[in-house]
Amino acid sequence: SQKIEQNSEALNIQEGKTATLTCNYTNYSPAYLQWYRQDPGRGPVFLLLIRENEKEKRKERLKVTFDTTLKQSLFHITASQPADSATYLCSRGGDGSGNTGKLIFGQGTTLQVKP
Amino acid sequence: DTAVSQTPKYLVTQMGNDKSIKCEQNLGHDTMYWYKQDSKKFLKIMFSYNNKELIINETVPNRFSPKSPDKAHLNLHINSLELGDSAVYFCASSQGQTQETQYFGPGTRLLVL
Numbered sequence: 001s002q003k004i005e006q007n008s009e010a011l012n013i014q015e016g017k018t019a020t021l022t023c024n025y026t027n028y029s030p031a032y033l034q035w036y037r038q039d040p041g042r043g044p045v046f047l048l049l050i051r052e053n054e055k056e057k058r059k060e061r062l063k064v065t066f067d068t069t070l071k072q073s074l075f076h077i078t079a080s081q082p083a084d085s086a087t088y089l090c091s092r093g094g095d096g097s098g099n100t101g102k103l104i105f106g107q108g109t110t111l112q113v114k115p
Numbered sequence: 116d117t118a119v120s121q122t123p124k125y126l127v128t129q130m131g132n133d134k135s136i137k138c139e140q141n142l143g144h145d146t147m148y149w150y151k152q153d154s155k156k157f158l159k160i161m162f163s164y165n166n167k168e169l170i171i172n173e174t175v176p177n178r179f180s181p182k183s184p185d186k187a188h189l190n191l192h193i194n195s196l197e198l199g200d201s202a203v204y205f206c207a208s209s210q211g212q213t214q215e216t217q218y219f220g221p222g223t224r225l226l227v228l
Binding site: 032034036041042043044045046049087089091093102103105107108 | 119155156157158159160163171173205207213214215216217218219220221222
């Protein structure tokens with residue numbers, strides 16, 4: 001069955017550094033991967049979507065990559081700020097053959113940016 | 116204006132009771148979802164409706180019954196609540212059926228005693 005694996009250990013970095021979060025998937029490549037941010041006690045908020053045929057996507061200080069060989073997506077936050085501290089969820093969508101399938105979420109990685 | 120709203124925000128109840136959670140979205144989206152987030156933070160889809168039609172029905176106990184009176188509302192009714200039902204339930208919506216770019220509600224924290 002399809003899975004999404006994220007590092008369950010918290011990532012602690014210093015303000016101003018680049019945070020890199022990893023998302024690994026199993027079996028075939030999904031049609032797309034999505035990244036969401038979740039703050040304590042709140043619902044997830046959509047950040048970025050990257051499709052199977054895209055290598056990289058950027059939005060302001062955020063960058064996402066999709067490597068079908070490694071079966072991995074990397075999520076980067078450059079010039080990180082304490083306000084970026086949150087849990088980041090990766091999800092896979094589609095079954096690789098054009099169907100929608102269902103979204104499968106990873107456990108999320110908690111990022112802590114220290115001033 | 117709140118895009119996706121859920122009521123109640125907190126729900127504390129006894130085992131065996133029946134309860135409902137309501138969800139409304141004002142984004143004009145076609146598709147709505149119910150997710151369950153357990154204590155380990157895994158977010159799992161339960162149901163999905165597109166234009167009031169059930170399109171995803173995951174393996175959840177039939178004590179859980181969704182109902183969509185119109186495409187802006189998706190309610191979740193739970194019969195005979197059990198301890199294991201304690202979790203945070205999120206409603207979400209998106210445009211189309213591709214499940215891309217979902218907007219989530221604030222969640223309903225259910226505690227079954």
